[in-house]
Amino acid sequence: MREHSLDVTPAERWGEGLVAVEAARPIELDVRLESVHEGILVSGTIETVYEGECSRCLLAIAQPVEVEIQELFTYPGQETSDFEVQDDHVDLETLVRDAIVLSLPFQPVCQPDCPGLDPATGERLAERPGTEPRAPIDPRWGALKEFTDEGSEA
Known part of the structure; x- marks a missing residue:
């Protein structure tokens, strides 16, 4: 050996x-x-x-x-x-x-x-603590977003 x-x-x-x-x-x-x-x-x-x-x-x-x-x-x-x-x-x-x-x-x-990169901006998510990546809204449901935005302001 x-x-x-x-x-x-x-x-x-x-x-x-x-x-x-x-x-x-x-x-x-x-x-x-x-x-x-x-x-x-x-x-x-x-x-x-x-x-x-x-x-x-x-x-x-x-x-x-x-x-x-x-x-x-x-x-x-x-x-x-x-x-x-x-x-x-x-x-x-x-x-x-x-x-x-x-x-x-x-x-x-x-x-x-x-956490990777933000799909919208391309920035590193680790450099922006406290921000969650927002899921993109399906354009077919985009019209309903107006109702949720109005309801949350009242």
Whole structure:
């Protein structure tokens, strides 16, 4: 068994959509390599930071991401596997990239209760506390609004 702590930087951007791990962003790996009968068992944790935009208010965000991995790298010549030991080495790049990209949020938010943008003005609702977004009135019912406005003034 061997344990390694590595700091690596990807050569390209990992991820698509609203958030991604940018190129040259440090990635911390703490891995344990164990020799087993079928091959080499790799387990550990990955820590980095993703950057992008909030899906509700479009504010720039940067959040930490931590992923646990465990994968068996089989020896060549045995069953077909996604990961194989090659020349007594294991290539962790594909494993690390896939684990990070799959852990990125599909709809990231700057805060869990982010109210988003006002559909009429496009302003961030979080910057205007106490104001509720008004639902647009269906134009077919617009004539009835006159009756409610007159009734509330009396």
